[in-house]
Amino acid sequence: MTAREPTPSAVVTRFAPSPSGHLHVGGARTALFCWAFAKGRGGRFVLRIEDTDQKRSSDAASIGFVKDLLWLGIGFDEGPQYEGHGGGPNGPYFQAQRLELYQRYFDLLLSRGDAYYAFESADELAAMRARAKERNEPFRYTGEQARALSADEVKRRLAAGDPAVIRFHTRAGPITIHDEILGDATLPNGEVDDFVIRKADGFPTYHFAVVVDDELMGVTHVLRAQEHFNNSAKHIVLQDALRFRRPIYGHLPLIFNPDGSKMSKRDKDKVLRKAVADKGITAPPPGTVDLAQFTAWLKDKNIQLELDAGQSLAQAIGAVLPEINVDDFRRSGYLPEVICNFLALNGWSPGGDVEKFDREFLKANFDLARVVKTAAKFDRTKLLAFNLDAIQAMSRDEFVTRVAAHGREMHPQFMSKLTEAQFRSLCDASHERSKTLDDLFRTNTFLTTPDDDLSWDQKALAKFIRGGTPAGSVHLVAARDLLARCDEWTVPALEAALKPLSDSIGNVGLIAQPLRVAVSGGSVSPPIYDTLAILGRESSLRRIDRCLASL
Numbered sequence: 241m242t243a244r245e246p247t248p249s250a251v252v253t254r255f256a257p258s259p260s261g262h263l264h265v266g267g268a269r270t271a272l273f274c275w276a277f278a279k280g281r282g283g284r285f286v287l288r289i290e291d292t293d294q295k296r297s298s299d300a301a302s303i304g305f306v307k308d309l310l311w312l313g314i315g316f317d318e319g320p321q322y323e324g325h326g327g328g329p330n331g332p333y334f335q336a337q338r339l340e341l342y343q344r345y346f347d348l349l350l351s352r353g354d355a356y357y358a359f360e361s362a363d364e365l366a367a368m369r370a371r372a373k374e375r376n377e378p379f380r381y382t383g384e385q386a387r388a389l390s391a392d393e394v395k396r397r398l399a400a401g402d403p404a405v406i407r408f409h410t411r412a413g414p415i416t417i418h419d420e421i422l423g424d425a426t427l428p429n430g431e432v433d434d435f436v437i438r439k440a441d442g443f444p445t446y447h448f449a450v451v452v453d454d455e456l457m458g459v460t461h462v463l464r465a466q467e468h469f470n471n472s473a474k475h476i477v478l479q480d481a482l483r484f485r486r487p488i489y490g491h492l493p494l495i496f497n498p499d500g501s502k503m504s505k506r507d508k509d510k511v512l513r514k515a516v517a518d519k520g521i522t523a524p525p526p527g528t529v530d531l532a533q534f535t536a537w538l539k540d541k542n543i544q545l546e547l548d549a550g551q552s553l554a555q556a557i558g559a560v561l562p563e564i565n566v567d568d569f570r571r572s573g574y575l576p577e578v579i580c581n582f583l584a585l586n587g588w589s590p591g592g593d594v595e596k597f598d599r600e601f602l603k604a605n606f607d608l609a610r611v612v613k614t615a616a617k618f619d620r621t622k623l624l625a626f627n628l629d630a631i632q633a634m635s636r637d638e639f640v641t642r643v644a645a646h647g648r649e650m651h652p653q654f655m656s657k658l659t660e661a662q663f664r665s666l667c668d669a670s671h672e673r674s675k676t677l678d679d680l681f682r683t684n685t686f687l688t689t690p691d692d693d694l695s696w697d698q699k700a701l702a703k704f705i706r707g708g709t710p711a712g713s714v715h716l717v718a719a720r721d722l723l724a725r726c727d728e729w730t731v732p733a734l735e736a737a738l739k740p741l742s743d744s745i746g747n748v749g750l751i752a753q754p755l756r757v758a759v760s761g762g763s764v765s766p767p768i769y770d771t772l773a774i775l776g777r778e779s780s781l782r783r784i785d786r787c788l789a790s791l
């Protein structure tokens with residue numbers, strides 16, 4: 241710890257998302273670092289929802305953020321109440337519910353002459369901007385005009401209901417930002433203008449609310465994304481005017497794709513557009529996106545599909561979208577502990593060769609000194625390798641438990657079709673090659689496809705059923721006869737029923753592969769007796785008959 245840090249028990253960090261959209265991996269990493277920093281020092285971690293932009297905020301998004309954080313194992317000591325979590329002495333933790341508190345500080349600044357009402361319309365401001373542009377100067381609102389209004393005039397206009405904002409009166413002088421990660425930077429005089437602190441709708445701006453809340457919630461350390469670095473200047477001048485304590489700042493590097501582009505929702509549209517083109521799809525499959533929307537989206541690269549629409553289109557055409565948000569990774573079957581481990585490495589390193597660690601280790605070791613200054617690159621291949629390793633290291637029981645939990649949430653229909661024993665044998669058969677908790681569901685969709693909708697991979701048909709001497713179909717017919725006479729439909733009974741045939745052929749594979757293709761549509765499935773047992777007698781025979789009939 242450096243000398244400037246307060247006593248350990250006093251450390252308070254906060255994660256302060258604006259609840260629109262979903263929790264991005266970058267935000268998740270900020271939360272993780274805030275959590276680790278506070279918890280590793282016996283401090284408190286606060287979750288605060290910054291919903292002052294009413295148009296863009298939603299309750300659903302707030303709940304989504306909370307759920308994602310809890311799924312990652314990032315619990316908070318104070319914050320919105322959700323299923324036994326949250327609450328605390330410094331609430332409410334939604335900024336939209338704190339307007340009265342903010343008003344107190346607006347009044348204080350107004351009474352001291354550190355803030356003033358301004359009545360310029362959007363057109364007037366645009367004209368001021370245009371004039372600055374003509375002069376080739378950056379626009380800085382200085383407010384001579386607004387500040388020249390008499391108190392009576394201001395009163396009269398407010399009473400008349402003229403739209404007004406409150407602006408902070410920034411005093412002349414350079415502003416120095418101390419940052420534990422990036423070092424110090426001084427903004428020259430005039431860089432910060434008289435910015436808006438209360439919007440015409442009565443809500444505080446981000447800058448104002450953040451400063452008041454950080455003070456009232458006792459935040460000692462502000463760790464947030466680097467894009468907020470310059471905002472700190474505004475926060476500092478406000479803190480000084482309000483005689484608030486100054487938190488310690490640490491701005492975290494952004495997370496980029498390996499090619500240096502920003503990891504954003506656009507990446508999904510890009511992959512989806514390519515899949516649509518590659519597959520020669522000209523109209524959206526029914527139940528996905530409507531035709532007009534689809535056509536507009538295809539034509540204009542700047543249009544993005546809504547997340548759910550994009551997801552359903554991707555699913556219908558068999559495209560896999562890149563994960564960007566925490567819930568994408570969750571849906572794809574990544575383990576939360578692996579995500580945390582991997583995210584921590586994107587921007588921080590524990591030193592030495594250590595790469596794999598858990599949250600407890602992070603908590604005990606996280607420090608600002610080893611946070612990097614430059615952008616981190618998100619290496620998906622490495623993440624997948626981490627996930628595979630973690631899954632391989634699980635016991636069989638743990639694998640079954642975790643896949644089942646994933647399945648109940650993401651694939652309830654699939655789960656409802658299998659008995660516990662069938663599911664367990666599917667898990668046992670899939671554990672070794674599973675890179676994610678979702679692989680087993682993705683690769684075994686044939687189990688839940690209606691029998692009459694099953695189609696066959698042409699290559700597999702050619703190789704294993706039409707091909708061979710004699711053709712695989714000959715063995716398939718013989719196997720079908722034996723199966724039809726098998727009373728008991730269990731793995732040992734099925735194995736016993738087919739044994740005479742496999743013994744006479746001398747190669748189990750020559751029966752197993754045609755059977756597998758016939759019942760699953762392709763050449764990869766769990767062991768054949770498990771596959772047949774899971775499908776059941778009726779489905780298995782029906783699929784074999786349909787396959788033979790299709791030849």
Ligand code: GLU
Nearest residue numbers: 256257258290450464468
């Ligand atoms: N609501 C801001 C955001 O989501 C928080 C910035 C901050 O941590 O101060 O980016």
